[in-house]
Amino acid sequence: MRVPLLRTGVGAAGAVAALGAWQLAATAGPLADSPLPTAADSIGTLARLFATPELWRALGDTVVMAIAGLLLATVVGVVLGVGIGTSPLAMHATRVPLEFLKPIPPIVILPIVVLVLGPTMAMGVFLVFFGCFVAIAVQSAAGVFDTDPVARATGRSYGMGRGEILTRIVLPSALPYIGTAIRVAAPTSLIVAVVAGLLGGGPGLGQSLLLAQISGDQAQLFAYVLALGILGLLVQGLSQWGERRLLHWHPQYRKEIR
Template identity: 30%
Template structure:
């Protein structure tokens, strides 16, 4: 028995090493592809001068001087980043956090109560099919042009993927596990925390990543429409004043911000769903 277990352990360790090396290779290929794209962009825009497509070297230098010229103990965050970038991050995270709380809570309620789901499904289908940008005038009329309008605009739109994935995750729990728990008389609170929640988490985390990317887009839209600061406002101001390098540096900073936020969520997902990947690999 010990010999068999040892062989299985060695095989599992070998598989993990292979998966790790494959993932490292994928990461290196992705980095190489990005660097190759930047190099091609640099060569083309240097050889043929396009007024609206400056070289990446100018864009990166402009981004560093405009956004990250602060001292090291402030993580190089400069005055412009403090007044333009940080408000955008606050609006983004506040709207997304509200959507996460509401989406998961309401999603669990609907998923656990089928009769309630039948009543709310028609109005939900109607509201979620409304284009988000069409609601901006409504939010402006009711909430004005302050941060509350932008936060509510973000949260009311990005809540849908979280809500729908949570409902789907709750309703797709293995019925055999639920029947076994009921037959053993396990309390409903423990069934919720030990069976339903873990089963729904993979779909919830998938929705969190999608909704975070969507929140970034909506944050930019709201700042371009009704704001006097923020990275979306800075990008639009650069376009309107023909400061093209400033516009592109804002776009680059925005893409880096989206990448970093996505990596943070993926790191949390990786740690929270370690058991899920282990069960899937063993299966």
């Protein structure tokens, strides 16, 4: 118990030291002449921003885009993945297109998407969807493919139909793969939602960031970046917690708790 406590203390000291170094660099250090705002200024601006409706509206827009896109990607990805995982023909047919799409980030297709859908929420949702669905599909397919054949055969011996085997054996056993894929995709969805605002002109925190940069308001720019960092930490923590919470019954997670 004492070691984790010491560790937290040292970590907090490190964070304070980092803030102190920032403050020092902006006031007295080599960066004093550059437009770098001080840490106190940025945090003060952030605190003031938290009291304005603009920040909350931008935050809401970004989160809604990220979640809507992620949900869409999950539904499409899981359906596609189950299809790929159950049929070898579908797996071979989709391998090359999926392998090609996998390393291509949504920022590549951003220009055409902005042109077709305009700088709207729908554009952001589509970009998030594009950025997440391939990974979810590939992971679900791997999960379905990894189902214990003995369990499958047992189901068949008990006279289960194909649909019942799918919903009661294959899907539950693939859930950890799907859960991991969604946990990994959650931060990505947030990043893409910010990119949609920053480069695509869509609503949300990305746009606020761009406006702060264009208007040259350094303290506000840094405050928005700090807000994004806090949001990112929250998303990471929540998705980890949610995954553990929802899948605690699966053998793969039971081991960890013991």
